Amino acid sequence: ASATVAIPKEHHRFVIGKNGEKLQDLELKTATKIQIPRPDDPSNQIKITGTKEGIEKARHEVLLISAEQQDKRAVERLEVEKAFHPFIAGPYNRLVGEIMQETGTRINIPPPSVNRTEIVFTGEKEQLAQAVARIKKIYEEKKKKTTTIAVEVKKSQHKYVIGPKGNSLQEILERTGVSVEIPPSDSISETVILRGEPEKLGQALTEVYAKANSFTVSSVAAPSWLHRFIIGKKGQNLAKITQQMPKV
Template identity: 25%
Template sequence: MQESQITLKIEIPGEYHRALLSNRGQKIQELQSKYNVQIKFPDRRLRENAQNENEKNMDDGPSLLDTITISGRDTRCKEAAEALKALVPVTRTVNVAFEHHRFLIGRSGETIRSLMQAHDVNISIPPEDTHSDEIMITGTTENVESAVTEILKRVGEFEEAAEIRRLRSFKLSFDVPSEYHVRLIGPRGKVVNELRAKHDVLIAFPRSSNDPPDTITLTGYEANCNACKEEMEAIIGEAQSLFTQEIFLDATFHPRLIGQKGRNLKKVMDEFKVEIRLPRCTDPDPNLVVIAGKDEDAVYDCIEQLRREEEEFLQERRQYISPRVIEQPPPPPRVEVEIKGAPWQLDMQSEEQFPTMGNAQATAAAAGAWSGVRRF
């Protein structure tokens, strides 16, 4: 039996017609092709005339501006009508906590634009100053539902991440004598780095003079912080059980004891199986050195060795800085000055050098450099 051709009229508010005809009517063309029907929207001239006559204010039936005509086979027209109604945009309100809005928007709006493109919807987020939780999603029923599902899924992830951050922000502070902090840190931070990695916590030691000098703060999951604290206390307990001796070594000897990159200090500690704690710059006595070990004899042997090395260093230092006698160069040879023709060397009896007054003219030329010359 051949189905009859019918014309079906459905009413969809005119305000949604533009959305239905978007992208040059691509969605309507797809419906016509799929259901083999003709879909006609109100003519533009009819719309303009109706607006001029204020047809929207009449109460005598459906408005022509809202009426869409579908022509085709009976069952196909009904199916096309349902499909067309499904394309009518709907708006749904979803409550999303205000503090999650920035994550939903993303950097420079990248996340929210990606959501709108993926689900072909419009998402309206309230202005920040309103602190509103309501987000408006507009689009087809199917698209809106898929967008809402995606948003709620992301909100769940945001809340889960926020809860993780809250749990990981647990802080646990406890006091450990500052002289044991070096042991907890270890050479080049080896011990503290292992503790951080093992328990997945942050470990903060005092950094400035304003911080309590003995307080260590752990940040992370509560259970992890407690486990890390127990291990740190066990390390300190072991250190406190060691045989400890304090000695005074000249502060100028400490760099020699440490050696290049701490190699000499490590060598001494490995040799005697002891720990050597040198004073910090904030300690009151720069010469005080602490030596600790499980074996009492090893501690004393280490002290004896350090005493010898210190004495050798100080002796070398005294020799280096003691005044040294500088040999003076020999004086230059003495130069004797010979004076000739001085008055006291003249012969007093010589008439040539001391002529008589009567013969002044005759002897004037031969009187030499010491004779007086008169000019008239």
């Protein structure tokens, strides 16, 4: 006789065990043949072949292994004001990366573009609790210590404050511990919000203005017939100018 039992695909490896020892022991103990789908097979069905009693025993053992893993893994959701997410992630996501590595817990912080406040933790119950406690501590400390100021920066200069892939914002956060919040690109608002410890806000504000004013745009009038000579053959003249002046 044969039967199938479905358990989450990620639990299959626990049925197999190290070097297949768990699976061999299970087959021996229940006098059955247990077939587990290959890792590249999306099926979650485990096939058990043997006597009726053996199949029942094996099925029970497989479900027990899966239940144990389910109990060990926990999911917790923590509400954290969106404004404090950068402090929890840390510059270049290093802080949250360290916490994940040290606790073995997966921590999902919504990206800035997603309007959600919930941080999701997944992992072993005990280690997950440690990760949640550390995040809560950071959150509570920042809520007590931070002050907010709002400044006006021309919309056209916002991209310079943000920098390529948000690098300028991360630099400011790393150097000053201050988070800089820029309005969405589809918003007409020119208000930039700085959030951090009072004694650090001045330095951060200086950096924001420096980055905002680090680029200027100038236009030179030239007749249209001259454009192709400025560009040059296959853009050679423009390429030469940008090579000689790398900041242009």
